[in-house]
Amino acid sequence: MKFYDLITVNSNLTYYYIYNDELKIVRASFSKKIVEGLKREENPHFNEIFKTYFFKRKPLSEIEYILPDTLTDFEKSVLEETKKIKFGKTATYKEIAERIKRPKACRAVGNALGKNPLPVIIPCHRIVSSTGPGGFTGGIWIKKFLLKLES
DNA sequence: GGTCAGATATAGC
DNA sequence: GCTATATCTGACC
Numbered sequence: 001m002k003f004y005d006l007i008t009v010n011s012n013l014t015y016y017y018i019y020n021d022e023l024k025i026v027r028a029s030f031s032k033k034i035v036e037g038l039k040r041e042e043n044p045h046f047n048e049i050f051k052t053y054f055f056k057r058k059p060l061s062e063i064e065y066i067l068p069d070t071l072t073d074f075e076k077s078v079l080e081e082t083k084k085i086k087f088g089k090t091a092t093y094k095e096i097a098e099r100i101k102r103p104k105a106c107r108a109v110g111n112a113l114g115k116n117p118l119p120v121i122i123p124c125h126r127i128v129s130s131t132g133p134g135g136f137t138g139g140i141w142i143k144k145f146l147l148k149l150e151s
Numbered sequence: 152g153g154t155c156a157g158a159t160a161t162a163g164c
Numbered sequence: 165g166c167t168a169t170a171t172c173t174g175a176c177c
Contacts (some may be wrong), residue, residue, distance in 0.1 A: 074158060093173050095156085108158035110172045115159090127172075135172030143172085 002015045003041035007050045025065040032060035078112040085126045
């Protein structure tokens with residue numbers, strides 16, 4: 001059984017997350033679409049963690065989550081490296097590519113991050129292009145908002 | 152400013 | 165199944 005809950009960040013930004021009965025996050029998004037058909041079950045534990053991040057601007061606590069097993073090793077590596085980026089820091093697509101021994105696979109890195117099932121928890125917004133802000137699924141303004149939040 | 156490289160997914164044949 | 169095309173890019177021409 002899966003449930004979801006949400007955090008209202010501001011008037012036009014809401015963070016939705018889905019968790020299972022083992023209290024592990026399985027999916028998150030800034031779009032309402034991923035939670036359609038699911039039952040909302042408020043969860044004080046996760047709620048508190050996300051509130052601390054969004055409103056007190058503190059690093060996200062360790063959160064238990066499950067990555068879909070449909071991800072390839074390459075994608076898992078990308079997400080793992082991304083997760084190592086500290087609060088307030090940024091990295092480039094190239095740096096991630098180099099860390100997973102694929103220095104020329106920077107474009108593939110972008111692709112993997114674009115499919116990131118757990119935005120914020122896996123801080124894909126901290127990955128920027130060397131030529132500009134890069135992109136962000138759902139809107140670049142969300143990325144800018146998150147970076148500003150951490151600055 | 153165009154092109155190609157790298158991993159993957161999806162669409163079309 | 166294979167080819168073409170599209171991605172949150174970067175390097176080299």
